[in-house]
Amino acid sequence: MSSNRRNRQAIIRTAGHARHPMLPVPAPLRRALALAFAASLAACGGSMDDDTGADATLVAQGREIFRHDTFGDESLWSDTLRMHEVIEAAVDPLTALAVGLKVDVDALPDDLRAAIASGAADLASPATTLSLIALDAVVGIRGTVEEAGGANRLARVGITCALCHSTVDDSFAPGIGHRLDGWPNRDLDPGAIIALSPALDPATRALYAGWGKGRFDPRFNVDGLDSPVLIPPAYGLDGVHSVTYTGDGDEIRYWNRYVAVVEMGGHGRFVEPRLNLDIRNGDDDLVSDKLAALEAYQLSLAAPAPAPGSFDAAAAARGAQLFAGSAGCATCHAGPLLTDANQRLHPAADSAAEPEMPSYASRSASGQYRTTPLRALWQHPPYFHDGSAATLEAVVRRYDARGALQLSDGEIADLVEYLKSL
Numbered sequence: 242m243s244s245n246r247r248n249r250q251a252i253i254r255t256a257g258h259a260r261h262p263m264l265p266v267p268a269p270l271r272r273a274l275a276l277a278f279a280a281s282l283a284a285c286g287g288s289m290d291d292d293t294g295a296d297a298t299l300v301a302q303g304r305e306i307f308r309h310d311t312f313g314d315e316s317l318w319s320d321t322l323r324m325h326e327v328i329e330a331a332v333d334p335l336t337a338l339a340v341g342l343k344v345d346v347d348a349l350p351d352d353l354r355a356a357i358a359s360g361a362a363d364l365a366s367p368a369t370t371l372s373l374i375a376l377d378a379v380v381g382i383r384g385t386v387e388e389a390g391g392a393n394r395l396a397r398v399g400i401t402c403a404l405c406h407s408t409v410d411d412s413f414a415p416g417i418g419h420r421l422d423g424w425p426n427r428d429l430d431p432g433a434i435i436a437l438s439p440a441l442d443p444a445t446r447a448l449y450a451g452w453g454k455g456r457f458d459p460r461f462n463v464d465g466l467d468s469p470v471l472i473p474p475a476y477g478l479d480g481v482h483s484v485t486y487t488g489d490g491d492e493i494r495y496w497n498r499y500v501a502v503v504e505m506g507g508h509g510r511f512v513e514p515r516l517n518l519d520i521r522n523g524d525d526d527l528v529s530d531k532l533a534a535l536e537a538y539q540l541s542l543a544a545p546a547p548a549p550g551s552f553d554a555a556a557a558a559r560g561a562q563l564f565a566g567s568a569g570c571a572t573c574h575a576g577p578l579l580t581d582a583n584q585r586l587h588p589a590a591d592s593a594a595e596p597e598m599p600s601y602a603s604r605s606a607s608g609q610y611r612t613t614p615l616r617a618l619w620q621h622p623p624y625f626h627d628g629s630a631a632t633l634e635a636v637v638r639r640y641d642a643r644g645a646l647q648l649s650d651g652e653i654a655d656l657v658e659y660l661k662s663l
């Protein structure tokens with residue numbers, strides 16, 4: 242495990258203690274931003290008119306942070322992992338799309354759109370990737386592109402929250418479209434991307450490469466164990482006062498600080514006595530002052546509704562009765578959010594994904610699981626924290642077998658239609 246230890250040392254920096262909080266946004270600018278944001282909402286028929294200007298400003302700031310802020314994590318992704326070297330040398334757009342990276346069509350100028358549409362853009366050249374990064378068009382990737390000796394060079398690169406928690410609607414081409422924030426990118430293979438780093442030894446590289454699409458292990462940096470989990474949605478969390486699969490914190494900002502510092506390598510500090518963690522990166526704090534806005538933005542992200550006609554309404558109504566009644570689902574998936582997360586957590590054995598080696602819950606601060614709030618299930622297969630149920634039918638059959646529910650095939654189908662309707 243010496244390679245893990247090295248890795249960890251790269252992320253856990255303890256030098257320096259100065260804090261330089263971001264300057265607060267001056268009130269006149271705040272008001273102007275609020276007005277501009279309200280106007281843009283009105284223009285596109287948005288329905289946030291109940292919100293105060295201050296909330297709208299905070300949400301708008303949070304969106305910027307969610308999409309574009311690296312918290313200074315270039316220290317990890319460039320200085321330590323040297324990802325800028327690999328991207329510049331070997332990651333052409335086709336490779337980038339193949340590992341699940343997405344391109345924001347709204348960041349592309351017309352001539353580039355036309356060149357991609359006509360096939361004139363060289364998608365097999367890393368130079369094209371650099372052009373896309375320079376436009377801030379690769380979702381979740383921020384880079385500094387500089388000209389040197391007549392060629393573009395990628396000087397530094399970092400990542401943002403959108404890397405894992407946004408995708409695009411494929412409206413232009415597969416992997417290229419408008420941003421969908423909060424939608425987990427289940428095409429993304431973060432392990433395969435990290436495994437490209439020239440700074441890693443072969444064993445560590447192989448471990449990362451084994452994680453698979455849509456999966457990431459946010460605790461590997463801390464404990465060196467290996468049980469990657471699915472990237473979850475960051476939408477539909479308003480009212481859920483228990484975040485992560487294991488309910489580690491009461492507020493989104495608890496986990497956002499963890500990820501920004503411990504996983505992304507952003508500059509700041511994360512302290513968690515339950516895990517005996519006190520991690521500080523850099524001698525400045527580029528995280529704390531952004532957490533309120535970042536949280537407001539995530540809470541504003543509603544779960545997307547299922548497409549009309551994508552489920553059988555009569556069967557779903559029967560399924561809802563089973564869910565609340567004889568199938569026993571509502572004993573844990575209770576209330577409007579379909580979770581008891583605000584009341585209690587569950588021992589590992591209550592998860593239909595356990596037993597698992599190593600148990601993900603055992604690696605967390607709570608040591609337990611949260612009943613996952615059920616929302617937009619249609620959008621994000623597979624299911625359970627480890628992705629062990631490929632379909633909603635597999636979910637229901639798992640519960641049927643484990644709980645000896647003795648559901649008929651018709652009842653299973655009805656429950657599935659109900660889950661598709663959420």
Ligand code: HEC
Nearest residue numbers: 401402404405431457471472473475484485486497500501
């Ligand atoms: C490399 C991929 C990756 C990046 C980057 C990332 N996350 Fe996550 N995120 C995950 C994974 C994996 C989990 C699941 C961890 C768990 O629940 O134990 C998660 C969990 C979450 C959750 C909990 C959702 C719930 O159901 O309670 C929120 C909220 C979240 N992330 C927001 C963010 C924000 C905000 C950022 C940027 C500061 C961020 N994430 C960056 C992969 C990522």
Ligand code: HEC
Nearest residue numbers: 568569570573591592594610611612613624625626636640
């Ligand atoms: C004893 C409490 C409990 C009961 C009863 C229960 N669940 Fe769950 N459910 C959980 C927990 C805890 C999780 C998170 C498990 C994990 O990911 O490890 C979960 C996860 C899920 C998920 C995965 C959601 C996602 O986004 O990955 C679905 C779907 C689900 N349950 C549906 C059901 C259905 C349908 C029933 C009834 C047949 C049911 N549950 C009964 C506690 C329960």
